Amino acid sequence: MNVTIDFGGTNIKIGLVEGGTVMAKTSLPAYSGNGLFPRLPVVVQAVHELLRQRGADLQDCQGIGVALPGIVDSDDRRLIATPGKYSDAIGIDFGEWIQEAFSLPCVMENDARAALLGEAAYGMAKGARNAVMVTFGTGIGTAAMMDGQVVRGAHYQAGILGGHLTTDIHGGVCICGNKGCLEAQSGAWALTARAAGLNGYTDSAWARKTGPLGYEDVIRAASEGEEWAGRLLDDLIGHWSAGIVNLIHAYDPEVVVLSGGLMKSADRLLPRMKERVLQSAWTPWGTPRFVVANDPDTSVLLGLSHLVKEKFALTCEMG
Amino acid sequence: MNVTIDFGGTNIKIGLVEGGTVMAKTSLPAYSGNGLFPRLPVVVQAVHELLRQRGADLQDCQGIGVALPGIVDSDDRRLIATPGKYSDAIGIDFGEWIQEAFSLPCVMENDARAALLGEAAYGMAKGARNAVMVTFGTGIGTAAMMDGQVVRGAHYQAGILGGHLTTDIHGGVCICGNKGCLEAQSGAWALTARAAGLNGYTDSAWARKTGPLGYEDVIRAASEGEEWAGRLLDDLIGHWSAGIVNLIHAYDPEVVVLSGGLMKSADRLLPRMKERVLQSAWTPWGTPRFVVANDPDTSVLLGLSHLVKEKFALTCEMG
Numbered sequence: 001m002n003v004t005i006d007f008g009g010t011n012i013k014i015g016l017v018e019g020g021t022v023m024a025k026t027s028l029p030a031y032s033g034n035g036l037f038p039r040l041p042v043v044v045q046a047v048h049e050l051l052r053q054r055g056a057d058l059q060d061c062q063g064i065g066v067a068l069p070g071i072v073d074s075d076d077r078r079l080i081a082t083p084g085k086y087s088d089a090i091g092i093d094f095g096e097w098i099q100e101a102f103s104l105p106c107v108m109e110n111d112a113r114a115a116l117l118g119e120a121a122y123g124m125a126k127g128a129r130n131a132v133m134v135t136f137g138t139g140i141g142t143a144a145m146m147d148g149q150v151v152r153g154a155h156y157q158a159g160i161l162g163g164h165l166t167t168d169i170h171g172g173v174c175i176c177g178n179k180g181c182l183e184a185q186s187g188a189w190a191l192t193a194r195a196a197g198l199n200g201y202t203d204s205a206w207a208r209k210t211g212p213l214g215y216e217d218v219i220r221a222a223s224e225g226e227e228w229a230g231r232l233l234d235d236l237i238g239h240w241s242a243g244i245v246n247l248i249h250a251y252d253p254e255v256v257v258l259s260g261g262l263m264k265s266a267d268r269l270l271p272r273m274k275e276r277v278l279q280s281a282w283t284p285w286g287t288p289r290f291v292v293a294n295d296p297d298t299s300v301l302l303g304l305s306h307l308v309k310e311k312f313a314l315t316c317e318m319g
Numbered sequence: 320m321n322v323t324i325d326f327g328g329t330n331i332k333i334g335l336v337e338g339g340t341v342m343a344k345t346s347l348p349a350y351s352g353n354g355l356f357p358r359l360p361v362v363v364q365a366v367h368e369l370l371r372q373r374g375a376d377l378q379d380c381q382g383i384g385v386a387l388p389g390i391v392d393s394d395d396r397r398l399i400a401t402p403g404k405y406s407d408a409i410g411i412d413f414g415e416w417i418q419e420a421f422s423l424p425c426v427m428e429n430d431a432r433a434a435l436l437g438e439a440a441y442g443m444a445k446g447a448r449n450a451v452m453v454t455f456g457t458g459i460g461t462a463a464m465m466d467g468q469v470v471r472g473a474h475y476q477a478g479i480l481g482g483h484l485t486t487d488i489h490g491g492v493c494i495c496g497n498k499g500c501l502e503a504q505s506g507a508w509a510l511t512a513r514a515a516g517l518n519g520y521t522d523s524a525w526a527r528k529t530g531p532l533g534y535e536d537v538i539r540a541a542s543e544g545e546e547w548a549g550r551l552l553d554d555l556i557g558h559w560s561a562g563i564v565n566l567i568h569a570y571d572p573e574v575v576v577l578s579g580g581l582m583k584s585a586d587r588l589l590p591r592m593k594e595r596v597l598q599s600a601w602t603p604w605g606t607p608r609f610v611v612a613n614d615p616d617t618s619v620l621l622g623l624s625h626l627v628k629e630k631f632a633l634t635c636e637m638g
Contacts, residue, residue: 071603081603130473146472153465153571154449155604161568164601166561169487169504176601178564185488242485245497249480250569252472282483282495284390284400285474 001056003047003064003102004304006111006297007032009085009138012039013297014046016054016061017305020122022298024054035088044101063312064104065304066094067111069141073156077108080156083139083175107307110160111300112141113150115293118303119257120145124291131255132162132247135296136215136262139163139175140183140243144251151251159251163187167242182246186239188215188261191232198228215262219269237269241276248281248288259293266292320379322366322421323623325386325430325616326351328404328457331358332616333365335373335380336624339441341617343373354407363420382631383423384623385413386430388460392475396427399475402458402494426626429479430619431460432469434612437622438576439464443610450574451481451566454615455534455581458482458494459502459562463570470570478570482506486561501565505558507534507580510551517547534581538588556588560595567600567607578612585611 001023006013009032015025026046031039051057068089070082077095079086098106109117116133119125125133129148135141142162144151151159163183164176171180172190184190191213195201206213206221206229218236221229244256256277262269274290281288293299320342325332328351334344345365350358370376387408389401396414398405417425428436435452438444444452448467454460461481463470470478482502483495490499491509503509510532514520525532525540525548537555540548563575575596581588593609600607612618 081601146470146477151465154573155571155602157602157604158465158569158571161601164568165484165565167485167488167499169557169561170489178568178599178601180561238488242488242498246484246565249483249497250477252474252477254473280497282400282480282497283474283476285476 001061002305002308003051003058003061003104004067004301004308005043005047005064006067006114006300006304007036007069007086008111009069012043013301014043014050015298015301016050016056017301020302022301024050025297025301026050027297032085036086037088040097040101047102058102058104061104063308064098064102064106065114065308066098066106066108067114067300067304068108069111069139071156071160072108072110074107074109074152077106105312107304107311109304109307110143110156111135112143112160113152114303114307115141115259115296115299116143116145116257116303117150117306118299118301119259119293121306122302123257123299124293125255125257128253128255130251130253131257132244132251132253133257133259134162134240134244134247136188136240136258136260137296138188140187141260142247144247144253146251162243162247162250165243165246165250167239167246182239182243186236186243188212191215191218194235195228195232198231200226200228204228216264219265237272237276241273241280244273244277245281248277248283253288255289255291257291257293259296259299261296263292263296320375320381321624321627322370322377322380322383322423323386323620323627324362324366324383325433325619325623326355326388326405327430328388331362332620333362333369334617334620335369335375336620339621341620343369344616344620345369346616351404355405356407359416359420366421377421377423380423382627383417383421383425384433384627385417385425385427386433386619386623387427388430388458390475390479391427391429393426393428393471396425424631426623426630428623428626429462429475430454431462431479432471433622433626434460434578434615434618435462435464435576435622436469436625437618437620438578438610438612440625441621442576442618443612444574444576447572447574449570449572450576451563451570451572452576452578453481453559453563453566455507455559455577455579456615457507459506460579461566463566463572465570481562481566481569484562484565484569486558486565501558501562505555505562507531510534510537513554514547514551517551519545519547523547535583538584556591556595560592560599563592563596564600567596567602572607574608574610576610576612578615578618580615582611582615
């Protein structure tokens with residue numbers, strides 16, 4: 001059994017994983033704007049509580065897997081950079097923290113990469129050796145797998161910055177510093193500002209909604225006949241599709257895994273996105289397969305457990 | 320010594336390569352719109368003539384390397400797809416043709432990939448294990464190398480479609496079928512149509528020029544104070560820079576190799592492109608190095624020879 005911890009922007013998800021099954025899980029609010037440090041003691045306590053509930057012990061565990069948003073040095077187990085969230089965690093030695101807190105070895109990975117590993121090992125992309133993943137959340141996380149290996153790159157940046165490929169050179173500035181990124185045009189955090197630029201939005205009831213607009217708001221408003229929302233949704237579908245085409249052109253996958261909150265509306269959106277992507281992508285070999293992850297949270301936890309198994313099974317054999 | 324043949328869109332370049340040196344080379348007009356078959360006898364003759372001039376013989380050669388634009392199956396030595404040029408060559412067995420024509424084994428590769436291999440083995444990116452290449456010609460060719468291996472992908476598409484990542488979702492339709500590709504916005508073939516949309520162009524002497532606008536025309540017109548050309552050049556620099564940022568975000572390179580006819584104006588363009596790229600790219604690890612290939616034609620020939628050496632040296636050892 002492995003302990004897996006996914007430090008998400010909104011919630012911290014903790015799971016006990018055995019093979020391809022999450023045996024138990026829990027979730028804590030992240031308060032990620034306040035940083036990571038204040039949450040560490042609470043996380044440690046939650047792990048112990050989860051083990052206790054299962055009648056298990058740390059000694060039953062092979063290792064611990066940790067996922068974070070941002071650029072993660074998976075060899076040195078440090079967070080290199082993150083756009084806004086958990087900024088106090090940059091540079092801290094997660095291996096040391098885990099060792100001190102749990103006396104167990106650990107692996108660390110970017111959350112989208114962990115999710116793709118989970119989907120490829122146990123999920124909707126099982127058996128795929130060439131795949132890309134797009135997670136539509138507050139931001140747009142991506143990952144790529146080529147020839148059975150998750151793509152990491154020389155500085156751990158490759159594959160995970162698909163949300164930061166420019167799709168509209170005339171678009172807004174992104175939190176990453178680039179202009180017109182897929183995420184700046186069509187990530188959930190960009191929706192309120194994008195809607196504000198459309199005729200009819202500021203006069204609508206939606207402009208008086210508490211909190212920022214989410215994907216579901218735009219989809220609902222569009223289905224209620226709000227013109228601004230219909231136009232925004234068309235534009236978003238264009239961007240999401242262009243972003244997927246960019247990933248297909250960059251990494252040459254057989255499978256495209258889609259995930260995140262937006263995929264609650266997959267029935268409505270996926271046919272339109274798929275049509276656009278297949279019209280635009282240049283794939284003379286055939287057609288990439290589209291799949292939707294069953295549960296985005298679980299993908300990350302399974303992927304982390306897979307990494308723990310891969311890394312420490314090898315160590316045992318070598319030891 | 321190796322024979323190398325680069326079937327370019329405008330010219331077919333043939334070289335005899337020994338180690339990192341092109342010992343002799345020649346060039347023939349390609350007439351690529353008419354297809355490849357009519358040129359094959361002329362190419363065979365030119366190879367024999369070049370060998371004769373060097374006082375060499377086919378028996379002095381280890382193998383033959385062939386480069387083509389488009390998607391190349393380097394294992395099966397066939398052209399899978401090509402945007403317009405040499406369309407009669409799709410599917411033909413190049414290994415068989417070379418064997419029949421020269422009684423030598425052969426390798427085959429996409430031209431931009433061969434160019435990057437040449438630059439990494441012998442040229443401006445020598446020693447780099449993580450690099451991207453952009454060749455600004457009639458189209459925009461790209462290639463990527465990660466961890467010392469040229470990126471090919473499951474269907475030989477990865478790395479070479481950087482010119483077909485969307486940079487302007489509202490842009491024109493590309494020859495590949497996608498919308499707003501870097502190449503459709505800023506490749507040489509797109510310049511005449513782009514200029515035609517700008518105020519002042521149709522009234523200028525440049526609109527009456529014979530043949531399509533080239534990069535050098537736009538640069539010259541801009542430096543002569545033509546307003547349409549100044550605006551177009553600014554826009555092109557924006558696109559080229561966004562395209563390079565997309566490649567940096569996708570493949571995480573240490574070195575960016577720029578090549579092709581446009582780089583004759585590197586003195587004027589490169590500082591502006593570099594500034595834009597470094598402002599926009601998210602690379603917390605540091606700054607990728609920019610280099611310009613000394614001679615685009617030579618890069619391809621050297622890369623092909625490197626591939627021949629790599630492939631058939633191994634066969635000899637194994638045999």
